[in-house]
Amino acid sequence: MRRSVLSAAAVLSLSLSLLSLTPSNASTGVSSFSSSHRIPSLTRSALRLSKEGKGEDDKYGDPEAYVPQGGSKVTRNFMTCEDLRMSLRGGAGSDAIVPDQKLQIVFVSAEIAPWSVTGGLGAVCDGLPRALAKLGHRVMSIAPRYDQYYDAWDTEFTAEVPLGDTTTTVRFFHAFKKGVDRVFVDHPLFLEKVWGLSKQKLYGPKWGKDYEDNQLRFAMFCAAAMAATEKLSLGGYPYGQDVIFVANDWHAALVPMYLKKAQKEGTGWFKAKSACLLHNMVFQGRFPYDPNAASRLRLPQAMVDEMVTKQPLKVGRQKKASKGLKESVEIPNPPMDVLNFLTGAIKFSDAVLTVSPQYAKEVASSSAKGAELEKILTKTGIKGILNGVEDIVNPSNAELGLDIMYDGASLEKKAQGKTAMQKSLGFAVDENIPMFVFMGRLDAQKGVDIMFEAIDSALKGGMNAQFVTMGSGIEELEEVAAELEERYPNNFKAVLSFKGQEKYKTYAAADFAIMPSRYEPCGLVQMEGMRFGTLPIVCPTGGLLDTVSDMETGLVMEHEVDQDDITPADVEMLVKNFNRAISLYGNKDKYKQMQVNAMAAAKDYSWTRAAKQYVNTFLEIGAPTN
The missing domain is CATH 3.40.50.2000 (Glycogen Phosphorylase B;)
Incomplete structure (x- = not known):
């Protein structure tokens, strides 16, 4: 397998010179109890590791992560000829339903379990695409390549995509798992920052501390995702432009905006639709506003203006760290002009979705739950579809x-x-x-x-x-x-x-x-x-x-x-x-x-129940079918 096409050193000076958008203390949104003050590491003599809790399977030690169905590396099952053919080309196997209206669905996400997962986002982007594939739809997920994944192979396809004021080359790796095309964007801004620590360092060196180039990295990622969708051949032909994008959280927020830009300018993607799927309103992608943001993000100024809000950089009250989180002293977090990525996704998507009906009601009616975006969500509307649980999770299995x-x-x-x-x-x-x-x-x-x-x-x-x-x-x-x-x-x-x-x-x-x-x-x-x-x-x-x-x-x-x-x-x-x-x-x-x-x-x-609701929603907004 090939490594990234650029070295980290080659990109570092480029990214720092391009990205004046984010100071070192900028945040993509952290919990209201995050802090810049840390207490020394404690001696964990009283805390324990499970006797089986070390080694390869540590990635499943997160209580909110799924153990993927058939996820063992050593499992080998017999395949039909059709299943073998489809596993090589990408697509659903012989047990998939053949729907009357077949969709091409593309999930764009910063996390995909089991390859990368810090919580619910990665888990959803594992289970939901598989359930949609079982319903007979052609499904792809696109995520950054944070590690040398053993089961993802170099497609040898590259694309030149925007990176701030210039361009850069990205490469794509591919795996076909459980009926889903899993595509990974290879670039040093992802791989050489994280190097396999895919539960800890996806967004920063530690919890509450973000990488300074997050805005640059994920803008590039969104452009790369669209390039892969349009041109990466899987099984003899690419997904093309007639797709429904599911843009997950702020990291994928520019996909709906790039889509609307192309449609308005008449340059393509005419039938494509997008839905933004919000997993946690606390994480919004807030960055200090920069007058050059439009040119660096390759968006019209009018669209960038729709992302500008007067908000604190961090969501919620910020308190000094203390044992048990009992400290009442607050850290200044004043409102300022910020570029809010999630606001852009909400305004330019064809549907706004979240992961439960009650949460949809709460974020549209409460400033605390909606993290200051409740008025926008009330205006656009938001629909909640309850997440599922893996079918294998039951005590008789x-x-x-x-x-x-x-x-x-x-x-x-x-x-x-x-x-x-x-x-x-x-x-x-x-x-x-x-x-x-x-x-x-x-x-x-x-x-x-x-x-x-x-x-x-x-x-x-x-x-x-x-x-x-x-x-x-x-x-x-x-x-x-x-x-x-x-x-x-x-x-x-x-x-x-x-x-x-x-x-x-x-x-x-x-x-x-x-x-x-x-x-x-x-x-x-x-x-x-x-x-x-x-x-x-x-x-x-x-x-x-x-x-x-x-x-x-x-x-x-x-x-x-x-x-x-x-x-x-x-x-x-x-x-x-x-x-x-x-x-x-x-x-x-x-x-x-x-x-x-x-x-x-x-x-x-179940994910099957959820997947059917997603399909109905996609059809309601006019997603293209074939």
């Missing part, structure tokens, strides 16, 4: 590597998984002690700061329960996790790193899954937990409210938590719901019925 398998008719076997986990974590082995699990990033969005306060309060008061957190995050919260484990060794354990298998074993063992999120565009843990009969305890926000019914399939807390601070009322509400869960657990008949309800409801949360 041997592929997940579970020690104990069960279904809704054999829920008593779940106790065996719980016993095994209690032993492995050093907890008291007692089926009657309820086990609560939190799976996710340790950060403010997930409400982890509030949850830790509530756990401390509950255990200090003598609550007889076991709490497990699975996932890493910001140091300020990892430090609190370490202290809780030292303080309550018989009741609290924190696991920072683990394999995908361990995630499913934890679902199989736990009784309740805690999700006290400040906001949650969709959420995955609640749906996967329900598949395993693990009842979610959720805040009534976003996709959590779309998927969990109080006292039917889980527990829905009384109100949302404060968007910025830890309040006594929120801590008390969490403790109250821990107690409510314990009372429910003591009522075995009611608890079992809710488990059965949850497992049945979660079967409907």
